[in-house]
Amino acid sequence: MELAEEPGTASEVIRLAALRRRTIATAESLTAGMVAASLGAVPGASAVFQGGAVTYQNEIKVSVLGVDPAGLAATGAVDARVARQMAEGARRVFAADLGVSTTGAAGPEPHGGKLVGTVYVAVASAAGTAVSEYLFDGDRNEVRTLACSAALQQLHAALIESDPGNKS
Amino acid sequence: MSTPPAKPAPTLNIANVLTVVRILLVPFFVWFLLLDDSAPGGGNGLFRWLAVAVFAVAIYTDKLDGDLARSRGLITDFGKIADPIADKLLIGSALILLSVLGELWWWVTIVILVRELGITVLRFAVIRYGVMPASRGGKLKTVIQTFAIFLYLLPLAGMVGDWYTWLAIAVMLAAVAVTVITGLDYIVQAVRLRRDSRARGQSGSATS
Numbered sequence: 023m024e025l026a027e028e029p030g031t032a033s034e035v036i037r038l039a040a041l042r043r044r045t046i047a048t049a050e051s052l053t054a055g056m057v058a059a060s061l062g063a064v065p066g067a068s069a070v071f072q073g074g075a076v077t078y079q080n081e082i083k084v085s086v087l088g089v090d091p092a093g094l095a096a097t098g099a100v101d102a103r104v105a106r107q108m109a110e111g112a113r114r115v116f117a118a119d120l121g122v123s124t125t126g127a128a129g130p131e132p133h134g135g136k137l138v139g140t141v142y143v144a145v146a147s148a149a150g151t152a153v154s155e156y157l158f159d160g161d162r163n164e165v166r167t168l169a170c171s172a173a174l175q176q177l178h179a180a181l182i183e184s185d186p187g188n189k190s
Numbered sequence: 191m192s193t194p195p196a197k198p199a200p201t202l203n204i205a206n207v208l209t210v211v212r213i214l215l216v217p218f219f220v221w222f223l224l225l226d227d228s229a230p231g232g233g234n235g236l237f238r239w240l241a242v243a244v245f246a247v248a249i250y251t252d253k254l255d256g257d258l259a260r261s262r263g264l265i266t267d268f269g270k271i272a273d274p275i276a277d278k279l280l281i282g283s284a285l286i287l288l289s290v291l292g293e294l295w296w297w298v299t300i301v302i303l304v305r306e307l308g309i310t311v312l313r314f315a316v317i318r319y320g321v322m323p324a325s326r327g328g329k330l331k332t333v334i335q336t337f338a339i340f341l342y343l344l345p346l347a348g349m350v351g352d353w354y355t356w357l358a359i360a361v362m363l364a365a366v367a368v369t370v371i372t373g374l375d376y377i378v379q380a381v382r383l384r385r386d387s388r389a390r391g392q393s394g395s396a397t398s
Contacts, residue, residue: 135320143263154263172263 031174032060038181039070039120046177047116048074049087049108051099051125052141056170072116077108087111098134100127102153105142113146120184121146122177124169129162141169145180152180201268205259208251209269212276215251216283219244223287234345242343248280249336277332278306284339294342298366302335305373316380319387327372335369338362 039046048058058074061067075086080099083089089107097104105125113121126141127133133140139158144151154176158168219241226237256273259265282303288294313322341358 139260155265156263157260157265159260168261176263 031171031178033064035174035177035181036061036064036067036070038178040066042181042184044119044181044184045070045072045117047072047112047118047121048173049112049121049123050074050076050173051078051083051108051123052128053124053166053170053173054078056166057122057124057173060170060174072118075112075115083108083111087115098136099125100133100136100140100142101125102142102144102155105144106146106151106153109144109146109151119147120177120180122173124173126156126165126169128165128169139165141165141172143169143172143176145176147180147184149184152176201266203259203264203266205255205262205264206266206269206272208255208258209272209276212248212251212255213272213279215244215248216276216279219248219280220283220287223291227291234348238343238345242340242345245280245284245340245343249340252277252280274310278310281335281339282306284343288339288342294362298362301366302369305369309373309376312376312380316383319383322376322379322383327368327375331365331368331372334361334365338365 035046038044046061048061050057055074055076058071058076061071061074077083077086080089080091080094083094083099083104084091087108088111089104093101093103093107105123108123108125109121111121112118112123121144123144123146124141127136127138129138132138137157139156139160141156141158142153143156144153154172156169156172158165160168222237222241222244226233226235226241229235229237252273255269259269259273285294285299285302289296289299316322338358338361341354341361347355347358
């Protein structure tokens with residue numbers, strides 16, 4: 023798929039977050055730390071990046087991030103509501119202004135009835151939580167890389183939308 | 191910290207706008223084809239070419255809006271329903287119109303439409319057991335159907351010779367074959383999905 027990671031999305035996120043004095047936390051399932059690693063690779067990340075959780079198993083999503091176990095059991099982990107609760111959980115646990123999450127079916131097998139390539143990315147902020155659904159084409163590595171890019175892009179979009187300077 | 195409200199992806203996004211435009215193009219496509227048929231001189235004139243152009247644009251937006259929605263996180267419930275409806279509306283009206291105009295055997299139109307509607311109903315019927323993925327064959331089917339209709343729509347037979355008619359017929363028959371075969375494949379999948387789902391309840395792999 024043509025959606026390669028734009029060079030410097032992570033740098034843009036860090037730069038914008040620093041400018042607007044927003045802190046960031048991550049909660050990752052299928053990307054397993056790729057988003058956190060991308061943010062951490064940028065010089066100056068320590069000013070804005072609070073921390074991140076790799077929550078691969080369902081019970082960890084529940085115990086660490088406070089995802090609703092009943093909903094998780096009903097829909098499986100690849101779900102918009104789970105992504106939302108993960109992002110909100112990261113924001114709460116790491117006391118950050120913005121929480122970003124990824125959950126999806128990386129393949130090679132479909133996951134809980136969700137097609138390989140289905141990815142949900144959520145960004146939680148004081149203004150609310152936005153969830154985006156993707157269906158990426160590619161093998162396991164490509165899907166994970168695209169999911170990581172998507173998370174950084176949504177984080178960037180949320181930072182642009184956020185009210186400059188006014189920390190609510 | 192209170193729980194902030196949840197915002198889903200906006201329904202009014204570029205992918206959905208393209209889907210709606212595609213639905214709105216269908217009446218123009220039908221209108222141009224009928225106008226051409228009733229034109230003095232027996233048709234295959236300007237309006238036929240306009241119909242071809244509208245069909246081509248609609249097919250292009252179909253690919254474009256799907257790619258945009260999937261790669262940019264613009265997948266919405268509206269799009270999931272409206273996109274396949276737009277798709278079937280376009281293909282369906284093209285086949286029916288070609289048959290009405292006497293250019294395509296009715297049995298071809300009927301076989302393809304019965305299969306398309308049948309599988310759509312089947313998808314909804316088994317949705318509680320799981321989603322049936324659009325197979326590789328399903329994508330091939332759409333490409334061949336579209337190509338066959340495009341060949342039938344282009345008024346070239348009179349200009350380039352009989353071979354063109356035969357080519358169009360061959361591609362249309364291939365479209366029918368692929369349509370029927372992928373239809374049968376979906377039925378097998380649906381039966382398997384229902385059986386597996388009943389056998390093991392919720393799947394528990396750790397790929398997420």
